[in-house]
Amino acid sequence: MLLRFGSKPVLVVSSAAAAREIMKTQDLVFANRPRFTVISKLLYGSRDVAFSPYGEYWRQIRSLCVVHLLSNKRQIRSLCVVHLLSNKRVLSFRAVREEETTLMIDKIKQSYSSSSSVVNLTELFKSLTNDVVCRVASGRKYSEERRFKELLREFVGYLGFFDVGDYIPWLWWVNKINGLYGRVERVAKELDDFIESVVEEHERGERKGGHEDFVDVLLQVQRENVASGSPIHRESVKALILDMFSAATDTTASVLEWVMAELLGHPLILKKLQSEVRKIAGVKQAITEDKLEKMPYLKAVIKETLRLHPPVPLLVPRESMRDTQVMGYNIAARTQVFTNIWTIGRDLSLWARPDEFWPERFMDSLVDFRGHDFEFIPFGAGRRGCPGIQFATSVDELALANLVGNFNFSLPVGEELDMSEAAGLAVYKRTTLLAVVTPC
Numbered sequence: 001m002l003l004r005f006g007s008k009p010v011l012v013v014s015s016a017a018a019a020r021e022i023m024k025t026q027d028l029v030f031a032n033r034p035r036f037t038v039i040s041k042l043l044y045g046s047r048d049v050a051f052s053p054y055g056e057y058w059r060q061i062r063s064l065c066v067v068h069l070l071s072n073k074r075q076i077r078s079l080c081v082v083h084l085l086s087n088k089r090v091l092s093f094r095a096v097r098e099e100e101t102t103l104m105i106d107k108i109k110q111s112y113s114s115s116s117s118v119v120n121l122t123e124l125f126k127s128l129t130n131d132v133v134c135r136v137a138s139g140r141k142y143s144e145e146r147r148f149k150e151l152l153r154e155f156v157g158y159l160g161f162f163d164v165g166d167y168i169p170w171l172w173w174v175n176k177i178n179g180l181y182g183r184v185e186r187v188a189k190e191l192d193d194f195i196e197s198v199v200e201e202h203e204r205g206e207r208k209g210g211h212e213d214f215v216d217v218l219l220q221v222q223r224e225n226v227a228s229g230s231p232i233h234r235e236s237v238k239a240l241i242l243d244m245f246s247a248a249t250d251t252t253a254s255v256l257e258w259v260m261a262e263l264l265g266h267p268l269i270l271k272k273l274q275s276e277v278r279k280i281a282g283v284k285q286a287i288t289e290d291k292l293e294k295m296p297y298l299k300a301v302i303k304e305t306l307r308l309h310p311p312v313p314l315l316v317p318r319e320s321m322r323d324t325q326v327m328g329y330n331i332a333a334r335t336q337v338f339t340n341i342w343t344i345g346r347d348l349s350l351w352a353r354p355d356e357f358w359p360e361r362f363m364d365s366l367v368d369f370r371g372h373d374f375e376f377i378p379f380g381a382g383r384r385g386c387p388g389i390q391f392a393t394s395v396d397e398l399a400l401a402n403l404v405g406n407f408n409f410s411l412p413v414g415e416e417l418d419m420s421e422a423a424g425l426a427v428y429k430r431t432t433l434l435a436v437v438t439p440c
């Protein structure tokens with residue numbers, strides 16, 4: 001569907017065939033991101049990976065995050081072989097994930113042994129993902145620093161904000177007058193102070209923590225590039241750290257929230273999942289990652305959740321870099337593209353019983369979310385596809401296995417399951433997910 005929002009042409013893609021055309025056949029043409037005023041204020045002029053325009057700078061910082069840095073190019077040359085988000089690197093943070101998952105399980109045990117057996121799962125999942133991401137990114141948790149959490153929440157909220165001035169340029173003043181830009185600048189400044197202190201702490205070598213974290217690696221690469229005469233800007237380092245915090249936390253937590261909501265609404269599926277997990281790992285055991293490979297139903301349950309509740313339902317917008325044609329329609333240069341994967345995931349021509357939560361559809365099926373099957377692209381696809389797939393699925397699978405392996409869940413008495421969604425960059429349940437949790 002081709003629309004016009006003010007002065008901007010906007011293409012909304014709602015079929016797997018059109019998504020394939022945009023993210024595979026013409027991936028290069030649509031590899032740009034539109035420029036958004038609010039995002040630019042928050043992310044140092046879009047110096048991060050997710051919102052930076054397509055080009056040499058984006059290629060460099062993305063490869064810094066994803067592939068090893070052994071390029072012959074002068075700009076970002078490095079002797080260190082790092083894969084910040086590569087499978088190998090993600091595996092190296094296994095101990096962090098296992099420790100934090102065990103802490104989450106202990107918190108639940110404490111709650112039912114002390115007062116109430118009703119647990120706020122939404123809060124628990126946000127804390128888990130926040131703690132894992134903070135430890136991997138900066139070597140420590142900030143659970144006690146409430147202001148940081150509030151700032152991050154405001155920051156993520158603004159990332160999903162629709163700014164009328166981006167579409168109707170002569171209305172640019174509206175959000176200046178109503179104070180929005182002022183609030184955004186205040187959040188950006190406070191977050192910058194915080195991230196700067198994290199970076200300085202690393203530079204002074206004051207950080208305690210066993211493993212080399214994301215900030216260590218970025219600073220190491222920065223030092224090497226200063227030596228080779230092509231420095232990475234300080235603001236790029238800070239934008240990349242913010243990308244980690246914002247792209248990883250809410251998306252990963254939202255999957256856990258939706259999967260548990262679906263399981264509470266489908267007790268037979270929950271039972272089937274529990275029996276798979278307990279058969280492989282035993283009852284009330286701390287489940288380690290090596291066991292997950294033997295749990296195909298668990299993986300199918302997570303896939304089915306991503307199909308029905310993709311955390312980023314319109315993907316991150318793309319922009320065409322030149323005039324082109326998509327499925328016979330003329331598309332002008334600088335057209336914004338939103339891919340509606342929520343609709344594609346429920347397309348009757350692609351999925352049997354599309355509105356039903358039915359994980360069995362993924363058993364013995366080769367359909368996967370890695371960007372090759374365009375009927376199922378919760379992480380996007382192509383050049384701009386999500387580099388955090390392994391990171392997110394490792395956290396979610398481990399947490400889910402431990403939850404259903406250790407506990408039984410039901411809805412609190414008198415509570416109805418509310419499956420409505422709240423708007424935002426990552427789509428959460430509109431209401432908090434509460435559950436009665438009892439030992440199995």
Ligand code: HEM
Nearest residue numbers: 050247248251252312316379380381384385386388391392
């Ligand atoms: C369930 C969790 C997650 C979901 C559903 C998700 C989804 C997405 C989507 C839809 C995109 C845009 C893809 C496109 O334009 O084709 C994206 C981009 C991105 N994601 Fe994720 N993501 C998740 C977790 C993560 C994690 C854990 C990280 C980092 C540790 C991460 C880092 C990024 C980055 C850096 C980009 C921008 C890539 C670029 O523009 O080159 N994501 N993600």
